[in-house]
Amino acid sequence: MKFETRYKSHHNSSGVFSKYYPPKRLGEEILINKLSEEPKDVPRVIYVHTPYCDKICSFCNLNREQLSGSLDSYAEYIADEFEKYGQYRYFKERPVDVIYFGGGTPTVYKNNQLEKILESIKKNIKLSEEYEFTLETTLHNLTDEKIETMNRYGVNRLSVGIQSFSTEGRKFYNRTYAKDETIARLKDLKDKFNGEVCVDIIYNYPDQKIEDVRSDARTVKELDLGSVSFYSLMVHEGSALSQDIKNDKVKLEDNLRKERELHNTFVEELTSDGDYYLLELTKIAKKGRDKYKYIKARSFGGDTFPIGVGAGGNVGEITIFRMKKEMSMFVEKNEHQQRLDRLTGLFQFPRVEKKIVEEILLENEKKAFEKIIETLKGADFIIESEDAYTLTEDGVFWGNNISREILVRLVEATLEK
Template sequence: MAVTSAYIHIPFCRQICFYCDFNKFLIDRQPVDQYLDALEQEIRQANISEPLDSIYIGGGTPTALNEAQVKKMLDIVDRLVPLAEGAEYTVEVNPGEITMEKLAAMKNSGVNRLSIGVQSFETRLLEVIGRGHGRDDAVEAVKLAERAGFDNYSIDLMFGLPGQTMADFQASLDMAVSLNVPHISAYSLKIEEKTMFHNWYKQGRLTPFPEDTEADMYELLLDYGSRNGLYPYEISNLAAAGYESFHNCVYWKNEEYYGFGAGAHGYVDGMRYANIAPLTHYIKALEQGNTVVKEEMNVSSAEKMEEEMFLGLRMYAGVDKSRFKERYGMEYKEVFASTVPDLLENGLIEDDGEKVKLTPRGRLLGNEVFEKFLLEKDDAS
């Protein structure tokens, strides 16, 4: 399987959000330039020769870097990562940290898509989750992106937040409509370990959001999309036609990609890997010319088939049956013979002859459906 994409991790933030469990560090007094030098060395070691179809620079917060550091980051990609014509090149940006100079540098380097970390257009809720910006910053971020010439961009929105009401979420959706946003990635809050929210949950200071209300918010999101020209192409993502994220589809289609940076994950030559996460360890390893892989796992055929199903079913288009058979030499119904009949009978998946996909009810119970595609040890042998 050819590697067509690369993820590049910038682990620095101006402020740590209460819900975030990504590999990140407060940027103050951090060796940012040393990190970029190490990142350059890692990408150079990969010796990418074939043009890629997508690059995604995420974090952390890439725009936590100053203008000179942003330009240095982009220059590394320009020199070491060949891109195919028409490739998608995305950078995550944060409201309150975007400047026209940073955006101009991105535009000049071929960045053609932005992912804007709005999360909410309600200042009260942004404070609740520990974000460093307010409503006006979020609106201005979208307008700055457009003034800089970006028409392909996505905003992140969250629902199921502490104290959030249906009216709050509707207000954020209404604002997105008024700004003509072409893509929304909408996620419900998950209380992850090693976060402030998890600490508060253990202390009894944070109550999980009611599941029924969370489901109502998700239904509101889908209704919003249907009325405003944004269709759901994946469980958490809605886009206007032509604005779907190619890079994210690489993950959902179970295709291979490079992962560069501290704590980044990759999937190359049938091997999944995770880079060293601690910042100084990552930098030291690259300075010494060592591999930065701390863990790697050869993905078995059974595991690939599991992932093909529970990743592919996230997409509204579903899993292509002929592609599955071409990849693995078996029909999906043969591999998952103990699971598929019950899921079909209970109306959680549907099979139209070419694709197998989640039903609307199945999407609401997605995690339960995905678990059904984990093979027993005997089946996986």
């Protein structure tokens, strides 16, 4: 088995089922009925999307736009959504484990807008005792006032979009502040914020050197950060960077050897002393610190209730897409899809317990799965032990391809003709 193109995100598997199963559209009343029932005992996430940034990264064309006016109406809309859905049994009778604000940049709100949203959450949502409450953020739009507000309302995790500590890298990504100022502001944030501070790093920008990623990893350790997400640069069509490439102003090195070397160097440097470990394909955490419950809940069959324009998630078998304030799409996933989603979610982690796989798969699926595992073992992507499947170094690098390959082969092998 050999992969020619590397998938860099778990989202690359998301569209696979549509090839095999025509989407079954549902009406909103089906979701309302579901929310009115006694809630199931599964991990529960609320994902809140803020599709606005005050500064756009050079590579980005995600579901966001540059802020050009007030966010008063959008903040009111988000607060009202918590008020609206918080009245159902789904939220009244069982606490939520995780709240995750993504974007865009959720800290782009003014402090009074942020407080309005957080106050609505406090009034309408019960959180579990060991909840995780994350806001994605940048350094330049955080203020002491916003930090104090987040502390007061129980936000306990920040994910900071650093992308690179290198001054050259930060210029490339259109990030604010050079290296020294970035480090100083992170230290100040750690002093003032009551929760865990985590960062994102993006590697494989043009002309990036091995020493650059090694330095990024060392800086993470020196700052004693809770975790770091690390992704290979993905150039989105329509971004400023993609246009530069078309105009031959920027030439990305489409070189898997370099990408792998940068990836492996970062992982090895950060985990070499044993304080940090590979939690997930793109996440390295400090032992005993960041739990990253958000991705665990999503990958292990939990619910993700979406709020905000551009948000997506699910309640049980109902998949939900929030396209506009007053427009959502609801699609049903059958039992087969749900189980295989759970299976491929497991392979976002470097070690997969066999007993969990056996609980998910039916007998005919197990036979097909065993054939896939043998192929992956033959390619030196997986090591099998008595109780687990463990990804090798190459397996981690190709992890999203492996997850997608398992899904495609299992669907094709077991789909009823």
